[in-house]
Amino acid sequence: MYLDYFGLKETPFSIAPNPEFLFMSERHKEALAHLSFGLGETGGFVLLTGEVGTGKTTVSRALLKQLPATTKVAFVLNPTLTEIELLATVCDELSIPYDSDKMSVKQLGDAIRQRLLENHAAGGNTMLLIDEAQHLSVAVLEQLRLLTNFETDTRKLLRVVLIGQPELQQKLKQPILRQLAQRITARYHLLPLTVNEVKAYIMHRLQVAGCERPLFSDVVVKQVFKAAEGIPRVINLLCDRALLAAYAGNKLQVDKAALRQAIEEVALNEPPRQLNLAYMFSGAMLGVVLLGAGYVYQHWPVLGSVIADSLPQQRTLVEPQLSVPVAAVVAPSVTAAEQQADEWQQLRSSSRLPPRAWQLLLRAWGYDAPASQASCDLITSVDLYCLSLNGGEQMLREVNLPAVLKLEDQGEPFYAVLRHWGPQLELWLGERSMMVDQAWLQQRWNGEFQVLWQQPKGFDGVLKLGSQGEAVHWLEQSLSLIQGKRSRQIFKYDRQLSQQVKQYQRQNHLTADGIAGVFTLLHLNQQIYVDQPRLQELN
CATH class of the missing domain: 3.40.50.300 (P-loop containing nucleotide triphosphate hydrolases)
Structure with a gap:
């Protein structure tokens, strides 16, 4: 209908697959x-x-x-x-x-x-x-x-x-x-497309359809991105309707009014999920629970794409581009060369905000996300959760997961990811990894840290006698698998399950109270999810 009007040889935003319009x-x-x-x-x-x-x-x-x-x-x-x-x-x-x-x-x-x-x-x-x-x-x-x-x-x-x-x-x-x-x-x-990718996507499809002039201004492209949340299929729907609205209004370019009309029409004719996908931010934490030594767990969102090898030794595809260890080129100790102090200062300064550290932590799990979308305050479809803990080295070793640490050097705070704990510790800052000793870390760290973990669906902080739901089912299945028993496929926490939990807790040197809290599940995860990252490899 609008092809001749805009000088197009074919419809640029059809949702039917057409290899000619392939945009990578x-x-x-x-x-x-x-x-x-x-x-x-x-x-x-x-x-x-x-x-x-x-x-x-x-x-x-x-x-x-x-x-x-x-x-x-x-x-x-x-x-x-x-x-x-x-x-x-x-x-x-x-x-x-x-x-x-x-x-x-x-x-x-x-x-x-x-x-x-x-x-x-x-x-x-x-x-x-x-x-x-x-x-x-x-x-x-x-x-x-x-x-x-x-x-x-x-x-x-x-x-x-x-x-x-x-x-x-x-x-x-x-x-x-x-x-x-x-x-x-x-x-x-x-992940959905970024705003710059949406612009390139729209221009690509228009050019393939025979139109060289921009029919969508940068302002309108940003509104398309926001309304469609970067989803190509929804972008096609909106752009097609917007071109039709611009044609009906005798406009040479899609303006805000035409796009607004398109958004209204698509919202009327498409299921709500089309314009409100899982990448919509919730705006609020799902829950905060005080546990044990004053730590807090919060639902963690990962807006990131799942990449990577799930085999333990094959995560190199998503780790930062490791250069020469920072300890060799910057000054993490008083013995480093004076001429390297500037580089160390720049590295700290570039890590002053937590999102970059969260991005690196996600990579340790085999996920990738823009730094702007990485934090502990959002939630999305990937089922990882955030734990905020305060227990220093002992608790960090107990949890045995890569962690985001807030450090301070020469009065300047910065964030790093602790990836491995051994005779020397591996920290990630930006695109660098550095090896430091425990004394260096302890001088700059107050003992607080945050980790990601995989909690069972429906878990609300503790599982005990009388608890019901999918988390109980997961717990019984997991314990039966590890203990070589046939799963009873139960959804209610009974006394037999409590005995199974006590047995597992005793074997793993935990408080044997028959109550499955965060630490019991963290230990269990390390045996169930063999592809999850660890701070130290299990013996």
């Missing part, structure tokens, strides 16, 4: 790089998550484009399947014949294994890509894990790409899926 932001390129790395020679699982409309399909298509011709790909677009239906779908996608009247898990599994071996012998690879994977049942996910058991002496025969909404991350944290989680070699969580 820095986030999409980063996601692609991490998924490609995870799909390396060893194979296994890779995980791509993001809210509706953030561009997961864009990344997956770009990933498929760069695959060699020898890679056979099976697509599962409807994951609401049983185990046998999943195997049958894989067979269909890979053109594997089977008897539909007599098919069984074993028959289909054997047929798939044979085809994987054939592809491997021919010098090719096989990939299974599953969209909307948050809908996969636990049983089907376990069947997927068993499929990846097919391997040679050097590598897996099947690579699996799971694409889904943020709920998929939570599902994979269940203790029963621990073995699958350990096989995820790369994770990435797509």
Whole structure:
């Protein structure tokens, strides 16, 4: 309708996928790089998550484009399947014949294994890509894990790409899926576009559609960014309606009034979730609970994208770009050269505000977020929480998690992340890591610190007799797994569970009171979530 009016050869903001309009932001390129790395020679699982409309399909298509011709790909677009239906779908996608009247898990599994071996012998690879994977049942996910058991002496025969909404991350944290989680070699969580990326995105689509002049001013682009929260699909809806409103008003450019009309129309015709996604800030803490030695835990939000290797020794992709240890080039001690004092001063000054330290702490967990969006006061879809503690070295060792520390040097406060504790301590400041000794740290630290941790869904600070809900279910499942018992699948904290907790507490030198508080769960997490970062590696 408005194409000729604006000199366009085709609709620039259609929500239908069109490879000609492919726009790879820095986030999409980063996601692609991490998924490609995870799909390396060893194979296994890779995980791509993001809210509706953030561009997961864009990344997956770009990933498929760069695959060699020898890679056979099976697509599962409807994951609401049983185990046998999943195997049958894989067979269909890979053109594997089977008897539909007599098919069984074993028959289909054997047929798939044979085809994987054939592809491997021919010098090719096989990939299974599953969209909307948050809908996969636990049983089907376990069947997927068993499929990846097919391997040679050097590598897996099947690579699996799971694409889904943020709920998929939570599902994979269940203790029963621990073995699958350990096989995820790369994770990435797509964030919405930044305001600069929104500007580039709009300009890109207009240029592809044949328009060279700017139809959206910088002021209007910022309003589009704010209204759409950086979600490409919503940006398309708003821009399309805004162009239509500008055309109807005989305007040569989209103005505030046209965009306001578009926002109203989209809000009337789209579900509220489209314009109020999980990246909306809550504006308030979810809870503050006084615990033990006067520490506070608060819900932590991560606006960051999930990147990274979940294997303990493969997090280097998301760690800061480590240069020569700071101790070698700056002055963290009185023995350092005088000429290096200026650099040390600059490093402290650049770390005076906490967001940069929070960004680095997120990276230790395998997440990435702009420093402007990293703090302990926000919440989003990634299920990490913030603990504020005050107990010095002893409590820090007990918690055994990387921590944000507020330090002070020569009267100047600054923030750093303590990453490893040993004979020497590793601190992160900015893009540098530095090694210091305990005496140096103690002179500059008052004993307060903050950490991130994974608490079970529904946890309100303590689990005890009479407690009910998903957190109790998680606790019983986790303890049963560790203690080699069959899970009773309970949701109410009973006396038998209390005895299990006491047994676990005694084994881990905790107060054996049968009450599962933060410290009990922190210890439990270290055994359940094998891919979480640690301040010191467990013996």
